[in-house]
Amino acid sequence: MVEPVLTLSHLQKSFGALKATDDVSLTLIPGEIHALIGPNGAGKSTLIGQIAGKIAPDSGTITFRGRDVTQLSTAQRARLGLGRSFQISSLIPEFSARRNVMLALQARQGHPFRFLKPVQRDRGLIAGAQAILTRVGMAGRASVPSAELSHGERRLLEIAMALALEPACFLLDEPMAGMGTEGVGKLVSFLQDLKQQAPILLVEHDMDAVFALADRITVLVYGQIIASGSVEDIRHDPRVREAYLGDPA
Numbered sequence: 027m028v029e030p031v032l033t034l035s036h037l038q039k040s041f042g043a044l045k046a047t048d049d050v051s052l053t054l055i056p057g058e059i060h061a062l063i064g065p066n067g068a069g070k071s072t073l074i075g076q077i078a079g080k081i082a083p084d085s086g087t088i089t090f091r092g093r094d095v096t097q098l099s100t101a102q103r104a105r106l107g108l109g110r111s112f113q114i115s116s117l118i119p120e121f122s123a124r125r126n127v128m129l130a131l132q133a134r135q136g137h138p139f140r141f142l143k144p145v146q147r148d149r150g151l152i153a154g155a156q157a158i159l160t161r162v163g164m165a166g167r168a169s170v171p172s173a174e175l176s177h178g179e180r181r182l183l184e185i186a187m188a189l190a191l192e193p194a195c196f197l198l199d200e201p202m203a204g205m206g207t208e209g210v211g212k213l214v215s216f217l218q219d220l221k222q223q224a225p226i227l228l229v230e231h232d233m234d235a236v237f238a239l240a241d242r243i244t245v246l247v248y249g250q251i252i253a254s255g256s257v258e259d260i261r262h263d264p265r266v267r268e269a270y271l272g273d274p275a
């Protein structure tokens with residue numbers, strides 16, 4: 027059997043009386059896109075937060091590349107290659123797209139993220155950042171301050187920054203949000219390519235994109251996994267249709 031890159035075992039997290047994560051176990055294996063879907067409030071972001079190290083689970087374990095990382099900080103996990111999904115809030119608005127990616131490249135090289143060397147003249151960093159922006163289809167927007175990018179372009183920039191860290195898996199939280207049809211189409215083909223580099227745990231509300239991309243789908247409702255399987259399994263699962271797609275038939 028293929029060794030999973032990431033394994034969640036019996037994770038539990040409550041907020042007061044609310045069980046946001048209720049005995050969740052799942053794996054992410056090399057080469058796959060594993061989509062995590064569920065209605066609003068199902069607990070998807072809470073789960074991603076626990077994997078990234080932003081939220082401490084009440085119990086259960088998170089194993090990454092064979093190592094128990096449950097007690098490690100976000101930064102320690104990132105150093106081991108657990109892909110942070112950068113949030114738009116972590117982009118520096120007045121910096122160009124290229125310079126934001128250069129910051130991520132510097133972070134990868136071990137420099138503290140917030141403290142800048144005079145990077146403008148560092149040809150290696152410039153070329154590296156430009157190559158990554160080309161990969162995500164943003165070469166022509168490299169000089170534009172991130173504040174002036176469209177919402178969809180900012181989401182691509184977040185992915186570019188995650189790429190710069192060369193993680194062993196990607197955690198992507200709603201990368202399609204706010205993108206037009208063309209943007210979603212491009213991102214779908216990009217993620218199909220990206221999964222060969224490192225597997226992707228994908229939280230996404232765009233069901234067409236999920237059905238086009240996912241190798242496996244896990245469905246969360248009220249913090250619990252109600253179904254997990256292939257696209258076809260999930261499409262035809264009556265519990266999923268009822269609980270998630272709102273289709274009693």
Ligand SMILES: Nc1ncnc2c1ncn2[C@@H]1O[C@H](COP(=O)(O)OP(=O)(O)OP(=O)(O)O)[C@@H](O)[C@H]1O
Pocket residue numbers: 041044046064065066067068069070071072073
């Ligand atoms: N810090 C918190 N304190 C109290 N309750 C919280 C906290 N964070 C999340 N919750 C609750 O936990 C439940 C799961 O929320 P979560 O944001 O993980 O769901 P989600 O599936 O990501 O939803 P969405 O699709 O709307 O982003 C919700 O009922 C939410 O109100």
